Amino acid sequence: MGRRKSSAAGGLTALFILCVASLALFTVYVKEGSGGPLHTVQLGAAEVLKPVRGVVAFVVEPVLEAGERVTGAFDRSDEEALQERLRQTQGLAAQASRLERENARLRELLKGERSFYEYGPLARVVAPVSDQFTNRIQIDVGSEDGIKPQMPVVVGENTLVGRTTNDVSRTTAQVMLVTDREFAAGVRIIPPAEFDPASGQLSPSVTDPNVSYGEGLLRTNLEGYFGVEYVDLSSRAEKGDYVVTSGRAGNRELLFPPGLFVGTIESVSSQDIDQYKKIVVEPSMDADDLEEVRVITDWGPGVGVPG
Numbered sequence: 001m002g003r004r005k006s007s008a009a010g011g012l013t014a015l016f017i018l019c020v021a022s023l024a025l026f027t028v029y030v031k032e033g034s035g036g037p038l039h040t041v042q043l044g045a046a047e048v049l050k051p052v053r054g055v056v057a058f059v060v061e062p063v064l065e066a067g068e069r070v071t072g073a074f075d076r077s078d079e080e081a082l083q084e085r086l087r088q089t090q091g092l093a094a095q096a097s098r099l100e101r102e103n104a105r106l107r108e109l110l111k112g113e114r115s116f117y118e119y120g121p122l123a124r125v126v127a128p129v130s131d132q133f134t135n136r137i138q139i140d141v142g143s144e145d146g147i148k149p150q151m152p153v154v155v156g157e158n159t160l161v162g163r164t165t166n167d168v169s170r171t172t173a174q175v176m177l178v179t180d181r182e183f184a185a186g187v188r189i190i191p192p193a194e195f196d197p198a199s200g201q202l203s204p205s206v207t208d209p210n211v212s213y214g215e216g217l218l219r220t221n222l223e224g225y226f227g228v229e230y231v232d233l234s235s236r237a238e239k240g241d242y243v244v245t246s247g248r249a250g251n252r253e254l255l256f257p258p259g260l261f262v263g264t265i266e267s268v269s270s271q272d273i274d275q276y277k278k279i280v281v282e283p284s285m286d287a288d289d290l291e292e293v294r295v296i297t298d299w300g301p302g303v304g305v306p307g
Contacts, residue, residue, distance in 0.1 A: 116299060116300045117158075117257070117296050117298070117299045118296070118297045118298040118299065119294045119295065119296060119297065120141055120145050120146050120147050120151075120294065120295040120296075120297050121141050121145050122292050122294060123139040123140055123141040123153075123173075123292060123293050123294065123295060124139065124140045124291065124292050125137050125138070125139055125290045125291055125292065125293065126138045126139060126140050126172065128287070129174060133181065134176075134180055134181070134182070135176075135177045135179045135180040135181075135287065136162075136165070136174055136175060136176050136177060136180060137162075137174070137175050137177065137287065137290060138172055138173070138174050138175070139153075139172065139173050139174075139175055139293060139295075140171065140172060141171070141172070141173060141295065142168055142169045142170045142171045142172050142173050143168055143169065143170050144170050144171060146297050147164060147168055147173045147295050147297070148164070148168060148297075149164055149165060149166045149167075149168055150163055150164060150255050151163060151164045151295050151296060151297060152255065152256045152257065152260065152295070152296040153175045153293050153294070153295050153296075154260060154293065154294050154296060155285060155290060155292070155293045155294070157261070158259070158260055158261060159260070159261045159262075159284045159285055160178055160185070160245060160256065160260040160261065160262050160284075160285065161175065161177060161178065161285050161290065161293050162175045162176045162177040162178050162180065162183060162285075163175065163176055163183070163255060163256070164176075164295065173295070175293070177285070177287055178218070178226075178262060178263075178283055178285060179220060179226055179283060179285075179287070180220070181219075181220050183218075183219060183220070184217055184218065184219040185217070185218045185219075185245055185255070185256050185262070186215070186216075186217060186218070186245065186246045186247070186256075187215065187216060187217070187218040187228055187243050187244060187245055187246055187262060188213070188214065188215045188243075188244060188245075188246040189213045189214035189215070189216075189228065189231070189235065189237040189241050189242070189243055189265065189279075190213055190241060190242045190243075190244055191213065191241055191242070192240065192241065192242055195242050195244065195261075213235055213236045213237055213241065214228070214231040214232065214235030214236065214237035214277070214279075215231065215235075215246055216228040216229050216230040216231040216276075216279070217229045217230050218243065218262060218281070225280050226263075226280065226281055226283060227278070227279045227280040227281045228243060228265075228279040228281060229276065229279075230276050231276055231277040231279055232276065232277070233270055233274070233275070233276065233277055235277065237265060237268055237277060237279060238265065238268055239265050239266065239267060239268055240264060240265060241264070241265045242261065242262075242263075242264060242265075243261075243262040243263050243264070243265060243281050244258070244259055244260060244261055244262060245257065245258055245259065245260040245262065246258055247259070257296065257299040261284055262281065262283065262284065263281045263282050263283040263284045263285075264281065264282050264284065265279055265280070265281055265282075266280045266281060266282045267279070267280045
């Protein structure tokens with residue numbers, strides 16, 4: 001017991017002596033100049049330990065650098081994973097947007113169907129097959145789908161695109177567009193306020209036998225103008241009026257049901273020596289925008305625009 005007390009007292013005494021010595025040395029170090037003995041001892045120790053520091057740095061620096069590389073690799077890996085996830089999310093968003101637009105476009109195509117028409121399957125435009133003398137497209141439906149030559153082809157709310165030609169295979173069909181030089185259709189001219197392109201129905205005032213806005217033959221003439229020929233000079237046709245299929249020529253039924261929208265009159269002109277009005281039409285159909293179309297395979301009697 002006595003030994004333990006003696007040992008503790010001796011330790012406290014030694015600690016006190018060391019503290020006093022440290023304070024004394026610090027005071028001397030501060031007061032002496034840079035050339036004093038303590039500064040000289042410090043410099044000498046630094047020179048002696050310099051190789052040791054070099055060895056430690058040589059050993060430790062590669063370890064530190066390796067650690068930094070590993071950390072950087074993990075950081076880059078996380079960043080690349082996040083970027084890949086972002087790209088995938090953006091791709092899915094773009095795909096969803098495309099599907100939504102496609103769905104909306106298909107709904108518009110189906111919305112324009114008329115109950116008194118029979119349609120073939122929705123047909124996708126495969127490719128243009130035009131040259132300098134023709135204006136035609138190929139679609140991916142054919143005889144297996146009930147498609148035959150000389151059938152009307154429409155888009156949207158029954159806007160006339162053209163008709164099928166004799167070139168119909170089991171799975172494909174060629175369509176002659178309305179702007180083809182060989183295309184022709186009996187049409188009538190109607191004021192926009194009196195015609196509903198969606199239903200094909202006319203206001204009763206237009207069907208009055210005493211009112212004539214004009215009838216004629218739609219085709220592209222030798223001069224390259226797309227328009228209506230053989231329109232009587234007494235007709236009321238004017239710029240902005242609609243052109244729709246008439247469905248008949250006299251008592252003879254034509255290839256197209258009545259009431260298919262063709263286009264809008266762009267200009268009307270005539271001279272004293274002319275027998276008919278010269279009417280130029282802006283087609284509603286744009287061949288460059290065609291993606292899907294419908295073929296009308298049959299229609300009931302007396303449909304569309306009354307005769």
